[in-house]
Amino acid sequence: MSSAARVAAIQLIARKSPLAAEASSKNVPELFGANVFGLEQMRTRLPEGAYESLESCMQRGQQMNAELADVVANEMKQWALERGATHFTHWFQPMTGATAEKHDSFVGFEDGRLLMEFSGKALVKGEPDASSFPSGGLRATFEARGYTAWDPTSPAFIRETRSGATLCIPTAFCSWTGEALDEKTPLLRSAEALNRAALKVLRALGDERTGHVYPTLGCEQEYFLVDRDLYVLRPDLVATGRTLFGAKPPKGQELEDHYFGAIPRRVLAFMEDVEQELWKLGVPVKTRHNEVAPSQYELAPIFERSTVASDHNMLTMEVLKQVAQRHGFQCLMHEKPYAGINGSGKHNNWALSTDTGENLLEPGRSPEQNMRFIVMLAAVLRGVDLHADVLRASIAHAGNDHRLGANEAPPAILSVYLGEQLTEVMEGLIHGTGGSSRTGDTMKLGVTTMPDLPRDATDRNRTSPFAFTGNKFEFRAVGSSQAPSKPMTVLNTIVAESLEFLADELGKRKDKGLEEAVNEVVVDVFRRHQRVVFNGNGYSEEWQAEAQRRGLPNVPNAVDALCCFGERKNVELFDRMQVLSPRESESRMNIQFEAYCKAIAIEAQSALSMARTMILPAAQKTQRDVAESLTAAQAHGLATERQAERLRDLSGAIEACVGCIEELAGAFERAEAHQGPEYEHAKCYRDTVLPAMDRLREQADRLETLTDDSYWPLPKYRELLFLQ
Ligand code: ADP
Ligand code: MG
Secondary structure (H helix, E strand, C coil), X not given: CCHHHHHHHHHHHHCCCCCCCCCCCCCHHHHCCCCEECHHHHHHHCCHHHHHHHHHHHHHCCCCCHHHHHHHHHHHHHHHHHCCEEEEEEEECECCCCCEEEEEECEEEECCEEEECCCHHHHHEECCCCCCCCCCCCCCHHHCCEEEEECCCCCEEEEECCCCEEEEEEEEEEECCCCECECHHHHHHHHHHHHHHHHHHHHHCCCCCCCCEEEEEEEEEEEEEEEHHHHCXXXXXXXXXXXXXXXXXXXXXXXXXXXXXXXXXXXXXHHHHHHHHHHHCCCCEEEEEECCCCCEEEEEECCEEHHHHHHHHHHHHHHHHHHHHHCCEEEECCCCCCCCCCCCEEEEEEEEEECCCCECCCCCCCHHHHHHHHHHHHHHHHHHHHCHHHHHHCCCCHHHHCCCCCCCCCCCECCEECCHHHHHHHHHHHHCCCCCCCCCCCCCCXXXXXXXCCCCHXXXXXXXXXXXXXXXXXXXXXXXXXXXXXXXXXXXHHHHHHHHHHHHXXXXXXCCCHHHHHHHHHHHHHHHHHHHECCCCCCCHHHHHHHHHHCCCECCCHHHHXXXXXXXXXXXXXXXXXXXXHHHHHHHHHHHHHHHHHHHHXXXXXXXXXXXXXXXXXXXXXXXXXXXXXHHHHHCCCCCHHHHHHHHHHHHHHHHHHHHHHHHHHHHHHHHHCCCCHHHHHHHHHHHXXXXXXXXXXXXXXXXXXXXXXHCCCCCHHHHHHCC
């Protein structure tokens, strides 16, 4: 690659214009769900009895019998064929953090005659050759096959391309011994645990009506766009998703002129295309805007049942990436594509819904509703305080380490923001003085109602990793590239465990009146766990000290955070809540240590090859030019000490860079050869390879500022960030 390629790419950008969207219609009601085989399609297409049976299977989480599966499969196939589908695939989430699919066509033969077939068996169960997916030791090679099983709570859908269409069936992925090999199964189990526990509490509070409680999720997705012609000239972006080099540009995000600014036209066309595509897939996309950093954007959907929302977020990330390419962009989902400006997160908005249409985290109008709300609040606070370590670990990976605690994203300390008023309510209950001093009322559980809580977005604290925002919690520490299933599984589980605890405590006080029992239990929980509440500035140094005083864990990096998945108390927690067996917990931890090592190893090798084959040669060509011109100047008696100094400067920087390359190469070799247990291996990458990469970057970025621009092959930050 030469700098000529860089110049050509830059020149091309000026000539690019917005692209028309792919969808043939702009009529949203017509588009929405057009490619989904949802409840509506099933109701109209399936014979009456069949639909009812399917519905009851879905509600009870039961397997379908073979007959019913055949009926459903046949209707699904007809529907898919009408939409031009030629293939079907089970669509699942192995423990790679991405989705996986293996396509089969409907083609089959009967008596030598071609027919399009899709059996009930093929619908409910698939057997992908699973031996190459990470299993963290769950699957010995002799039992390499796992199977995928349709999760009928998440509807089948069709993915279209220009040249064809594929029917996708969302599935869970298990080994033959029944162990979960994916992220979806634990998520489903955790939602079930939450349902069981929440119902116990509701019953204890005298609610006999609610039949089902389920977590809801709305994922705000942040991402960067970079012009694709520039992207392909950056081997680091291609291989690792982030820039490993790049000198600070003259302009970054300091003018704050990008956030909520007018959306560039080419980008807007891309967004419109994405939205139409997602609407067809039944993803309820709602919001789009520019984010804080240059070339950073956000998309947010309306919340849904967390299992469906999690599938939809995986689809959203896929669609963003695919549509970006069509529009000549690359969509960067990495938590920190560029140093020195904001990274990307994925706020997970989470609440609890009932089948009667209520949100259990909504402070209600009646005293009973408020009592319920306070109990739920107590459960969440207790869960986050007791299990801050696993919640922290659920968002721990190499990419998120660049973002957490970096004064732009929530700190690695997991505190809860409640806002002033709700904190006053909590304190009032603890001290027995009742409610909020602002309103002058005193609040008594079960008797009076809650003061109106502010729901204004401007009133929110953006520095908190876990914030109450009026009728939901917002888990902000989740990384942009992450599948939401893991953090949601953990959150569901720890809250379920707390709800079980509260239900038991209420049960012990049956002889007391309900209000007194609730008051006693809630006050005790608030007293023990109020230390996790923090409404101040999470970025401040004082908070670090204060959190330490309060005994809150502060684990700044992924490697240490991940260890807690192996601790007995946590293994037991997931086991007791029937979310992960001890073996499943252990396998997940190992997979993540491995993923960490691999991520850093790929970065180190990309950095080495770029430094050796792109950065040094460009700098050395400049060195040669400067040396030659110095000699020429000397011949004319024009050379000055300053000019000689410049050559020495450049040569010194080259020398330093060569030294750093050797150092990184050595560190990488030792890390690669490391034989210790997974944790030690990951630690070795963290403590030796990462710092060596940082030092190399510093020298290489210095060379960027000294090297002749016409030799520099890598698109620079000013180009990556501002040309679109
Ligand atoms: P912001 O937090 O940026 O001010 P909003 O308040 O509009 O934005 O909400 C952000 C996200 O929270 C949206 O995806 C929205 O659907 C989701 N959300 C709202 N209510 C709930 C809920 N009860 N459960 C889960 N997510 C919710
Ligand atoms: Mg938000």
